[in-house]
Amino acid sequence: MKTRYSFGGDEHIFVEMDEEMSLDAFFKALTMSNAVKAAKIAGVTEVCPANASFQVKFDPDIIAPDEMMAKLKALESAAEAGPKRLDTRIIEIPVYYQDPWTHETLMRFRERHQDPSGTDLDYAARINGFDDAAGFIRAHHSAPWFVSMVGFVAGLPFLYQLVERDRQLQVPKYLRPRTDTPKLTVGYGGCFSCIYSVRGAGGYQMFGITPMPIYDPEQSISYLQDFMVFFRPGDIVKWKPIDRAEYDAITAQVAANTYVPRIRPVSFDLDAFKADIDGTNARLMEALDGD
Template sequence: MFTLPETRFDFGGDEYIYAEISRDMSAESNFKALAIVNELRERNIPGIVDIVPSNASYLVRYNPEILSPRDLLDYLKEIDITKSDPAELNLSIRMVEIPTWYDDPVSRQYSERFKNRHQEPTLSNFEFAMKANGFTDKEAFIEAHSRMPNLITMVGFLPGTAWGFPLGLEPGEIIQTPKYLSPRTHTPRQGVGIGGAFTVVYPVNGTGSYQLIGMSAVPVYDADKRLIDLEDTYFLARPGDLWKHRPIDEREYNQIVAEVEQGTYRYHMKQIDFSPQEYVIKGKAYIQELMEGF
């Protein structure tokens, strides 16, 4: 039976415990981190101040005047044992569609504007990503990037930034690109970027070093709370989400942007019961089952 490795725990000063499930990023390690974080939140242990999941680890902040570090470590070790079997990691998560205009004028403009910080200044970021992954056909590259959903493994950096790791693909099928040699001083809000194996949608204007391959038509951060689906939160992303990029053209991009500005846009999403055990056994076939009718 497949089990995950034992977690390594370290104390961080007087208020933190860092739990490292694995050194290398894997979907299975992230499933375990999410399951443990969910369990900790459900237990509502007095003295725990905050819990933050990451790609293959998590961080717990606690108040040492209420909860001793040794008692907290005992809690974490107990939960860790129960969450090392994928059969025990069932998650209730969302699949969310991200309409994306690939190789758009804005991302090309930023490629030109910051070419002096780039490995290959004669190429747009989109062209560079294609070349880095051995593609010569634009549509084939777009299909390869968008055909399977990304698991949101963590949220942070800029408000609402979510890191998406592709599911259901063999290592050789995963789109990967190096980051800029030197970060851009400006990145467009809703720009879609790739860095390593991770895809992000930039929530706000700011710095950035991921290769810009397109623009999301929908916001992932809604400061004005204009949209019904974000009325209880400013952020679209939740750790554990599956985000599916859907390629769109300029006409549909402009149509969706107009709906967002009018406050009438509704995100295409559905709640799903996700079984890490089924994913470990079936891989791509299981993800395709989840996407049926979406």
């Protein structure tokens, strides 16, 4: 894995761990970006982590670009030598799969899809070797997911499935993007799942919807009062399938400002995960059991 450093004008440095997404690349990018924040380098104004990379914005009147570059390269050596361990949190996200709202939307845009004759879930199931949509849905929620990046649209999380590479779900985006996507749609594109934080255009396949808001610029929702964006890189997500009655109940709780997301602190060790993927995933998901 060869790290690539490049300048972005006079005020940015882009650091790319690898051209393709992997847990190793994600961990290294997250470790390095956290190290940059912890170092409190004079002149650094922003650190923006991504899936397998990060970008640093700095003031060249305070620190010269070449000096900034040297400091980042020094931090890489420390990141490679350190433990690949993360203290984070696991969050249960309720999902109403095959809901009527995303179904109505996807049917309006079939001419932009690879398979106009079916639904997004039908297509995703078929190309991933499942007999039906139910099999694909089970695969989607049966393992935890890492939040590898937050952005593109404010508050939108990119989620990477914690399974062996040959078990990862892969679904291409629409042939042409839609002009509409319901707010809080659970989507899929490439190897990433996501939650659309706001209503708008989109090209990811649509599988369901969550009643749990993840972005609130007014910060009126109880669990978003400290910060308008719910997710942060390194969070782990457990999808929980729900039905229409459960969806309506949670929606009512959100409206009454009484809904409390289910969250537990957990530790994730990359080497331990590689040694026992299924065992690690079971322990992570069990952290939310027993309430």
